[in-house]
Amino acid sequence: MIEEPTPQKTPLSALGEFGLIQRLTEAITLKNTTSVLGVGDDAAVLDFGPDSEVVVTKDLLLEGVHFDLSYTPLKHLGYKAAAVNLSDLCAMNATPSQLLVGLAVSNRFPVEALEEIYHGLYLACDRYGVDLVGGDTTSSQTGLVLSVTAIGHVQRGTAVRRSGASATDLLVVTGDLGAAYLGLQVLEREKAAWQANPNLQPELQGHEYVLERQLKPEPRIDMIRLLRDLEVQPTSLIDVSDGLSSEVLHLCDASGLGCKLFESKIPMDPTVIRLAEEFGINPITAALNGGEDYELLFTVPLSDWDKIKGNPNLTAIGHLTESPQRLLVLNSGQEVELKAQGFQHQ
C-alpha cells in the first residue's frame, strides 16, 4: 500500500540461483579492513587478530524445499543442518569452532520435537568440537525453518578460496561420490510405497551406507587435518554440495581455466554402483549430478602428487587446463562437454 511501483518484472527462473546471487550482490564493495573476503565463496573471511582469521558461513534450510519430514528424523535434520555448514568452513580450509542456530516452527511441533532437532545439533557439535553460541527460536505459520551460522578460523593467509588454481593443477576429491543421491532415491521409493500402502514396512536394510550418507553427512574436517599433516596446501577448494560437475565448473570459473575430468577415476562405493543399476540410473550420473555428498574437491600443483597418491581417502580425478574447455573423458575414450545437470537439492 505504500510500496513503490516496480516497473519491471523478471521471473526468478530467468536468472537461476547463481545468477540471482550474482545480481543481488554485484554492487558490494568491502569497506572494512577486517573484511578479507565477502560474498561469492563458501564463507566469508574476517580478520580480527594478528595470527588467525575468522571464517563465517550461513545456510537456510526449509521444510519441503531442503528436507522432507516424512522420512527425515528430526535428530538427523539437526545433525545435517550443522554438518552442511561445517562443511562450508572445511571448504575454506578452516577449523570450525562455533555455531548459531535460528529455528522457526509452527504449533504442530511439540517441545520434544524441537529437542530432537537440538539433540542432533549437539551431536554434531560434540563430534566436531564446536560450541553452539547463539540462536533464536520463533514461530512459523507454516513449515519448519532452520537457519545455521557457523564460525571457524584459519591461520592467517591459509584460507583457500574457489579461485587460485593454475593450469595443470590436479583435481582431487575426498571419499566417494553419489551415495547421498542414492540414499534419497531409496527414501523416496519407500515413501511412495508407504503412501500406497500404509501397512507396509519400509525396506531399508542393506542400504545403511547410502541412507547414512543422505541423512547424516559428515563434514570432512578430518581431511582438512590430513592435508595439513601431509603438508599439502590446496590452491583452490570447494565442498561437493550440488554435485561434482557443478563444483568442478565452479573451480574452473573462479580460476578462469578449463579441465579434463576422467570418468574412470571418479570414486564410487560398490553399493552405489549396484543400487544405481537397480534404479536404472547411470552411476556416474549420480556421482556427477547427485550432490549432497559433502566431500571436498580441491586442486594441488602436480608437484604434490607424491604426497597424495598413496592415500585411500584422496583420488585424483583429472586436471585443470589452459584451454577453456571443460571436458569429461568417458570410459570409451570419447570426450564430452562437462555440464552441471542442476538437480535441485531435494
Added chain:
Amino acid sequence: MIEEPTPQKTPLSALGEFGLIQRLTEAITLKNTTSVLGVGDDAAVLDFGPDSEVVVTKDLLLEGVHFDLSYTPLKHLGYKAAAVNLSDLCAMNATPSQLLVGLAVSNRFPVEALEEIYHGLYLACDRYGVDLVGGDTTSSQTGLVLSVTAIGHVQRGTAVRRSGASATDLLVVTGDLGAAYLGLQVLEREKAAWQANPNLQPELQGHEYVLERQLKPEPRIDMIRLLRDLEVQPTSLIDVSDGLSSEVLHLCDASGLGCKLFESKIPMDPTVIRLAEEFGINPITAALNGGEDYELLFTVPLSDWDKIKGNPNLTAIGHLTESPQRLLVLNSGQEVELKAQGFQHQ
C-alpha cells in the same frame, strides 16, 4: 517413518519463548577457549585476537509473524532486518562490522522485489559502515523468510552483558519509547480501512515519526559512541526489542536484583502521547509493552550520574534495588508490580 517415538508431548505454549530457549540450551557447556560467551545474552562473544573480541548475533524474520507485506515496503524490510541485528550488537557494546543474509522466497516474488530487499539491506550497511560478507538465497514454498547474522567487535573485556549491575545502579534509556508500537497501530488501522474499501487512500500524513520508528528503526550505534566519549562503561546493557518492561525484567533477572521504575521519567515523544489518546491506549502502556523501539537500556553506577545528566539523549528512569521486588512507581505515587505484558512482535 524411521522416526523414533516421542513418549511425551508438551505443547509449546506451556513454556513460552524464553522458557523454550532455556530448555533447549540448558545442557550447553562451552568447549573452546575462543568462546567467551554463548547463548543467553543478545549475542555471542568470541575471542580470536589479543586486542579485540568478535561479537556475533543472528535473527530470523518470517512473513506473517514478524512482518506483514501488505504495509511493509520491501526496502524497509531489508533495512529493518539489518537494523535489528545491528541493534543486538549495540546491546553488547560492540561496533558492527559485517552482515550475512539468508533469504527464502517463493516464485510469487519477481527479481526486482528481492533487489528491493537487498537495497534496504545495503542502505543500512552503508549508513552504519557494515560489510555484507555472505548469504544464501533459496526457494520457499510459502512466505518470505529473512535470516540475518551480524558480526562486530569490542575492545577486549569491554563487551557488556545483561548481567553485571549492582543494587543502586541507575537505569538509563536512550531516546524515547512507544513510537514504534503506535506506528504499527496506524498501519493496522489503515490496512483495515483499505480492506473495507480498496479505493480509500491511506491516511499517513502527520504520522511520519511513528511510522518511521516502526518501519525503519535505527540501531543506536551513535549512543555506543556517545557512552565511549562520555567515558561511561555500562554495568549491564540490553536493547528494547520486546518492550521496556520485559527488558528491565531481563536486566533484573540477570543480575539477581529488583528495581524501581518511575512512570514520570519514561521518555515519550509528544506525538506518541497524542496518538495513544486517539487510539484509546494509555501512552505508558505503549512505552512499557509496545516494543520494537530498538533503544538501549543500561545500568550505570550512581557515580556516573554527573556524566549523563545533561544529555538529552539519555534519561535515568529508575534504579536497581537489593530488594527483589520489581516496582513501577505511578504518577499517583502508587507502587505496582512491573510486569511484561508480552505483546507479540507483530
